[in-house]
Amino acid sequence: MERKDKITILILDDEKQFTEELSDFFQGSDYESFEANTAEVARKILVENKIDLLILDVRLPGVNGLDILKEVKVLFPDMEVIIISAHGDMDTVIKAMRLGAFDYLRKPFRFIDIQIAIERTQKYLQLQRKLKQMEEKNSLISKNLEERIDRQFIGVSPQILDVFEQAVTSANYPDANVLITGESGTGKENIARIIHYSSVRKDHIFCAVNSSAITETLLESEFFGHKKGSFTGAISDKMGFFEVCNQGTLFLDEIADMPFNLQAKILRATEEKVITRVGDTTQIKTDFRIISATNHDIDKRVEKKKFRLDLLHRLNTLHIHIPALRERPEDIKPLLTHFVDNYATKFNKPNIHVSAEVFSELLKYDFPGNVRELRNMAERAIILCKGTILRISDFPVRQQKALVPVVQSVHVDLKANEIKMIRKALQDSKFNQKTAAGLLGITRDALMRKMKKFGITVSKGEEE
Numbered sequence: 001m002e003r004k005d006k007i008t009i010l011i012l013d014d015e016k017q018f019t020e021e022l023s024d025f026f027q028g029s030d031y032e033s034f035e036a037n038t039a040e041v042a043r044k045i046l047v048e049n050k051i052d053l054l055i056l057d058v059r060l061p062g063v064n065g066l067d068i069l070k071e072v073k074v075l076f077p078d079m080e081v082i083i084i085s086a087h088g089d090m091d092t093v094i095k096a097m098r099l100g101a102f103d104y105l106r107k108p109f110r111f112i113d114i115q116i117a118i119e120r121t122q123k124y125l126q127l128q129r130k131l132k133q134m135e136e137k138n139s140l141i142s143k144n145l146e147e148r149i150d151r152q153f154i155g156v157s158p159q160i161l162d163v164f165e166q167a168v169t170s171a172n173y174p175d176a177n178v179l180i181t182g183e184s185g186t187g188k189e190n191i192a193r194i195i196h197y198s199s200v201r202k203d204h205i206f207c208a209v210n211s212s213a214i215t216e217t218l219l220e221s222e223f224f225g226h227k228k229g230s231f232t233g234a235i236s237d238k239m240g241f242f243e244v245c246n247q248g249t250l251f252l253d254e255i256a257d258m259p260f261n262l263q264a265k266i267l268r269a270t271e272e273k274v275i276t277r278v279g280d281t282t283q284i285k286t287d288f289r290i291i292s293a294t295n296h297d298i299d300k301r302v303e304k305k306k307f308r309l310d311l312l313h314r315l316n317t318l319h320i321h322i323p324a325l326r327e328r329p330e331d332i333k334p335l336l337t338h339f340v341d342n343y344a345t346k347f348n349k350p351n352i353h354v355s356a357e358v359f360s361e362l363l364k365y366d367f368p369g370n371v372r373e374l375r376n377m378a379e380r381a382i383i384l385c386k387g388t389i390l391r392i393s394d395f396p397v398r399q400q401k402a403l404v405p406v407v408q409s410v411h412v413d414l415k416a417n418e419i420k421m422i423r424k425a426l427q428d429s430k431f432n433q434k435t436a437a438g439l440l441g442i443t444r445d446a447l448m449r450k451m452k453k454f455g456i457t458v459s460k461g462e463e464e
């Protein structure tokens with residue numbers, strides 16, 4: 001849906017009569033105009049409003065108009081400037097055009113001339129906006145293409161074959177919502193993408209959204225979009241996730257963390273497939289499928305009244321549970337082989353073999369970070385490996401955390417160990433949370449949640 005935007009103009013000229021007359025001329029037109037007779041007033045207006053076009057008299061008393069032009073081009077690069085120069089001052093005009101002015105008018109001029117100049121600018125601004133939208137869409141599509149290439153789901157265990165079969169069923173029913181559960185790093189997002197790219201929705205957007213990573217105040221506008229000016233910061237009309245995913249798939253990660261007051265709105269949008277942008281009244285139809293994922297016990301959230309039961313029912317038309325890697329040890333070997341091959345190619349280290357002891361030792365490990373942890377181990381091992389054989393010593397994780405037998409002693413204090421490991425990873429990564437999460441084989445979000453849960457804070461000076 002295309003909307004013709006009203007363009008906002010600021011006229012900066014020291015002649016009050018001129019700015020007033022021009023403003024009157026603009027009354028009732030497609031423009032919204034502001035007047036300023038000094039640079040100070042102009043600066044204030046520019047900061048408080050989203051101005052599309054500045055009409056600037058370069059001959060202002062006490063200030064160099066070209067300096068103002070330079071200043072606004074740095075501070076507001078999207079704003080266009082038409083300068084007004086005195087008759088015969090071609091030198092200034094040339095300098096202004098070099099500094100990025102869009103057009104110029106020489107005094108005296110007829111108001112119709114300025115209207116023509118503004119219309120030219122308006123067309124240009126509209127083209128710029130369209131181009132920006134196309135670029136955004138293009139980058140989303142190319143990102144999607146990249147993700148489509150080399151997306152594989154490895155595993156030989158009966159559990160993983162069952163997951164795969166359920167994914168195929170989900171792909172065949174492109175309107176049914178799917179809920180994927182499983183511990184962190186088990187491959188929930190991976191399966192979500194496989195479902196999308198095997199379904200008739202594959203040529204449209206797969207948009208992954210982690211609602212716990214968006215501030216609560218912005219959530220509604222991120223999901224539903226907004227109309228320009230509906231709140232501070234809404235500088236242009238914006239599509240929300242529901243609209244962007246028209247004919248595609250909206251992947252809602254960490255669904256259990258969705259703020260309660262947004263859940264009713266999400267439910268309505270999911271049921272009606274009609275949305276309204278924040279600050280607008282137009283109803284927009286959109287056809288999306290929701291695949292959601294969580295590593296929390298969502299039923300518990302429902303019990304605690306943190307998650308709406310009706311929304312859960314809407315989201316889990318189909319439910320896929322991915323078991324933890326420790327519950328399907330026969331997948332470790334094919335997964336490790338797959339990751340080693342990939343990283344050996346990536347880091348240009350051909351002919352690398354994995355020694356048998358690595359497989360047998362890793363079978364004893366319980367992989368709290370699941371497949372992600374195994375993948376990170378493989379990457380590190382390939383980077384550190386000197387020869388052509390990968391030995392267990394190439395897996396530094398094994399030295400940091402002793403391999404835990406699958407059956408754990410009941411006396412082990414899991415919480416204390418987890419806190420210790422998180423602190424160690426933070427220290428080893430010089431308090432860079434992303435690196436620390438990588439060391440632990442979990443996502444940054446998961447690390448932040450755990451830090452919050454255990455009250456682990458990073459004091460000032462330590463922070464990234």
Ligand SMILES: Nc1ncnc2c1ncn2[C@@H]1O[C@H](COP(=O)(O)OP(=O)(O)OP(=O)(O)O)[C@@H](O)[C@H]1O
Nearest residue numbers: 152153154184185186187188189190295371372443
């Ligand atoms: N069966 C599999 N075959 C190949 N790669 C896999 C498999 N399962 C997981 N992976 C890889 O492991 C990594 C983690 O998977 P993914 O991000 O899908 O996990 P997740 O369950 O969404 O984790 P989280 O709950 O932390 O978000 C990814 O790089 C993914 O490609």
Ligand SMILES: [Mg+2]
Nearest residue numbers: 188189253293
């Ligand atoms: Mg995930």
